[in-house]
Amino acid sequence: MRTFSKRALAAPTALAAIGLVLTGCGSKASDTAGESTAASCVDTSGDTIKVGSLNSLSGTMAISEVTVRDSIALAVDEINNSGGVLGKKIQIVAEDGASEPTVFAEKAEKLISSDCVAAVFGGWTSSSRKAMLPVFEDNNSLLYYPVQYEGLEDSKNIFYTGATTNQQIVPALDYLKEKGVKSLYLVGSDYVFPQTANRIIKAYAAANGIEIKGEDYTPLGSTDFSTIVNKVRSADADAVFNTLNGDSNVAFFREYANVGLKPADMPVVSVSIAEEEVGGIGVQNIEGQLTAWNYYQTIDTPENKKFVDAYKARYGANKPTSDPMEAAYTSVYLWKNTVEKANSFATKDIQENADGVTFAAPEGPVTIDGSNHHITKTARIGEIRGDGLIYTVWDSGTPIQPDPYLKSYPWAEALGS
Amino acid sequence: MDVVIGQLFTGLSIGSILLLAALGLSLTFGQMGVINMAHGEFIMAGSYTAYVVQQVVSSATGSLFVSLLVGFVVGGAMGVLLEVTLVKRMYHRPLDTLLVTFGVGLILQQLARDVFGAPAVNVAAPDWLSGGVEILGAVVPKTRLFILVLAVVAVVALSLAMQKSSMGRRIRAVVQNRDLAETSGISSRRTDVTTFFLGSGLAGVAGVALTLIGSTSPTIGQSYLIDAFLVVVVGGLGQMKGAVIAAFALGILNSFVEYSTTASIAKVIVFVVIVVFLQVRPQGLFAVKTRSLV
Numbered sequence: 001m002r003t004f005s006k007r008a009l010a011a012p013t014a015l016a017a018i019g020l021v022l023t024g025c026g027s028k029a030s031d032t033a034g035e036s037t038a039a040s041c042v043d044t045s046g047d048t049i050k051v052g053s054l055n056s057l058s059g060t061m062a063i064s065e066v067t068v069r070d071s072i073a074l075a076v077d078e079i080n081n082s083g084g085v086l087g088k089k090i091q092i093v094a095e096d097g098a099s100e101p102t103v104f105a106e107k108a109e110k111l112i113s114s115d116c117v118a119a120v121f122g123g124w125t126s127s128s129r130k131a132m133l134p135v136f137e138d139n140n141s142l143l144y145y146p147v148q149y150e151g152l153e154d155s156k157n158i159f160y161t162g163a164t165t166n167q168q169i170v171p172a173l174d175y176l177k178e179k180g181v182k183s184l185y186l187v188g189s190d191y192v193f194p195q196t197a198n199r200i201i202k203a204y205a206a207a208n209g210i211e212i213k214g215e216d217y218t219p220l221g222s223t224d225f226s227t228i229v230n231k232v233r234s235a236d237a238d239a240v241f242n243t244l245n246g247d248s249n250v251a252f253f254r255e256y257a258n259v260g261l262k263p264a265d266m267p268v269v270s271v272s273i274a275e276e277e278v279g280g281i282g283v284q285n286i287e288g289q290l291t292a293w294n295y296y297q298t299i300d301t302p303e304n305k306k307f308v309d310a311y312k313a314r315y316g317a318n319k320p321t322s323d324p325m326e327a328a329y330t331s332v333y334l335w336k337n338t339v340e341k342a343n344s345f346a347t348k349d350i351q352e353n354a355d356g357v358t359f360a361a362p363e364g365p366v367t368i369d370g371s372n373h374h375i376t377k378t379a380r381i382g383e384i385r386g387d388g389l390i391y392t393v394w395d396s397g398t399p400i401q402p403d404p405y406l407k408s409y410p411w412a413e414a415l416g417s
Numbered sequence: 418m419d420v421v422i423g424q425l426f427t428g429l430s431i432g433s434i435l436l437l438a439a440l441g442l443s444l445t446f447g448q449m450g451v452i453n454m455a456h457g458e459f460i461m462a463g464s465y466t467a468y469v470v471q472q473v474v475s476s477a478t479g480s481l482f483v484s485l486l487v488g489f490v491v492g493g494a495m496g497v498l499l500e501v502t503l504v505k506r507m508y509h510r511p512l513d514t515l516l517v518t519f520g521v522g523l524i525l526q527q528l529a530r531d532v533f534g535a536p537a538v539n540v541a542a543p544d545w546l547s548g549g550v551e552i553l554g555a556v557v558p559k560t561r562l563f564i565l566v567l568a569v570v571a572v573v574a575l576s577l578a579m580q581k582s583s584m585g586r587r588i589r590a591v592v593q594n595r596d597l598a599e600t601s602g603i604s605s606r607r608t609d610v611t612t613f614f615l616g617s618g619l620a621g622v623a624g625v626a627l628t629l630i631g632s633t634s635p636t637i638g639q640s641y642l643i644d645a646f647l648v649v650v651v652g653g654l655g656q657m658k659g660a661v662i663a664a665f666a667l668g669i670l671n672s673f674v675e676y677s678t679t680a681s682i683a684k685v686i687v688f689v690v691i692v693v694f695l696q697v698r699p700q701g702l703f704a705v706k707t708r709s710l711v
Contacts, residue, residue: 060636062535063535063536190680190681216679216680217679217680217681218680218681219680219681219684221636221640222640222680223627223630223631223637223640224431224434224630226427226430226431226558226561226672227424227427227671227672227675227676227680227683228675228680230420230423230424230427230555230676231676233556234419234420234423247537247631247632247634250537250539250631250632251630251631251632254560254630254631255558255630257547258547258548258549258558258559258560258561259549259556259557259558260548260549260556276536279539280536280537280538280539280632281539281632282539282541
């Protein structure tokens with residue numbers, strides 16, 4: 001009896017499995033044939049529209065990404081309070097990427113296929129973005145990615161609302177060159193972003209007569225910088241370009257200050273230290289050093305005042321606002337403006353209407369470039385002051401056109417793909 | 418020349434930090450054979466102790482010295498708790514202690530995250546420790562000199578305690594032959610607890626010292642745990658003399674290799690040297706002379 005029932009079950013199961021495999025192949029075949037990709041299940045009939053918020057709420061990246069989730073929620077509430085988008089209220093489906101690229105990919109699939117969201121906001125590390133990219137392309141859905149990154153990428157299914165290299169690193173190098181810097185020392189964490197950034201910096205330096213006195217990487221999370229600081233000290237460069245991430249910055253700046261190196265003699269320009277990290281490093285260890293970003297809490301515009309006040313009112317008066325948070329907030333508005341221009345929530349309509357969509361962001365006006373899905377951004381060099389905030393000492397004046405492949409820079413040709 | 422001096426001091430400094438992290442481990446792992454993966458979290462507990470003490474004692478100098486004392490007691494108390502509740506059930510089952518204490522370590526990390534938050538916290542160093550001293554053209558940060566002195570004091574105090582006090586004699590007796598020690602009237606249970614208290618307390622002290630160099634986060638102990646195990650294994654299990662030599666040798670080797678290569682390559686080269694060394698001397702620099710190695 002028992003054997004019989006097992007056998008009875010086996011046949012339908014096998015059939016179901018074959019069916020699954022066949023349908024899987026079928027959709028793949030139509031993809032490669034270049035026909036319109038997987039049918040969207042986004043429900044536009046009701047008076048709400050669902051969007052996904054996918055950030056690391058646990059794991060090592062949680063500290064950074066929770067603030068991004070919070071500013072996405074802030075933007076969504078503001079939009080809902082002023083009437084929603086195309087007459088519909090936005091409903092957030094929040095998911096935890098758990099600091100794991102594979103989890104990001106799984107959760108993205110879930111948001112698109114079972115929650116049927118119209119767009120997803122989130123991601124932080126480049127590895128999480130790279131893991132999600134095929135998911136969004138296969139399902140022909142949209143991701144809004146809010147963090148500065150190493151460039152050399154564009155996808156019709158991703159809107160990049162953080163800076164690409166020509167909006168952050170290149171302006172920082174221009175600034176240093178203008179200040180008379182003739183030699184640089186490069187210090188970074190040993191992974192994708194610093195390695196790629198330093199390749200760009202070296203190409204720039206070679207073309208502009210800047211000498212690279214040394215280049216050092218430490219494992220992520222490394223806290224012993226005595227040897228590197230000794231090397232920097234004896235190399236005697238005009239400035240240090242710092243692409244270290246996370247806790248390593250604390251140990252690096254403490255050691256730097258303790259061996260007597262001062263911002264006046266050898267300034268350090270950092271591209272990954274925001275307002276919230278300064279407190280952890282200790283203001284006394286980093287006061288006077290420089291950062292390169294597109295947004296600081298201290299930017300004096302009505303749009304930023306409104307953003308900062310709204311954020312503090314909702315999450316606490318001592319919570320600083322930072323560059324990726326501002327980019328995430330801005331990306332929700334960019335999506336709303338594009339949907340309204342296209343008069344549709346469909347991916348295809350949004351892609352076709354995105355070019356030229358603008359928003360008066362806290363960082364200043366931003367505009368989507370439809371050719372590469374990046375946005376124009378104002379570059380800013382900031383100085384860290386005694387109150388722990390960062391103040392703009394130089395800005396590009398007007399927003400810079402995004403150039404993720406650095407095609408407009410002759411010196412970058414040698415960088416290849 | 419000042420480069421050589423500078424790297425020599427850097428090496429001594431790295432060595433002294435390794436030594437502080439490994440000293441407690443040389444007691445619990447080297448002498449008792451317990452693979453305590455939570456040792457790193459005891460270091461973390463020491464760091465957070467310094468942070469908490471600083472909220473209460475406002476003078477940075479006062480809080481540093483109070484923290485060293487309180488850090489020792491906090492680390493030690495946690496060690497005793499771990500020993501009494503879990504480790505005592507699995508002596509002579511080193512793999513089980515590894516798994517159990519690894520789990521405890523994860524729980525402690527999450528606990529720290531819940532209590533203190535995921536962002537790193539910062540402990541202010543006393544003013545007299547900021548800046549550096551110039552020695553033969555090389556600048557040595559004062560915080561690192563302080564840690565060097567602290568490591569020397571810890572080694573001297575521990576070896577005096579082990580050689581001169583009756584507690585130390587009991588510990589050595591139990592390590593050398595548990596049954597014989599038991600028959601001579603030594604309570605091996607009480608001795609185990611004492612050893613664990615000492616070893617874990619030293620981890621707490623190491624944690625306090627680390628706050629002078631970098632920030633304190635729930636995972637701070639993790640970055641030192643493997644290095645501490647290396648020091649103990651290279652030095653020879655249970656050999657304080659070996660741990661001291663191994664810590665400084667590895668520190669100096671690391672600093673010179675890193676100066677001429679890069680941090681990542683230096684880590685690889687140091688590992689290769691250790692592997693080759695352990696092929697030649699599997700027992701480490703010094704071997705325990707005992708008749709009851711299990």
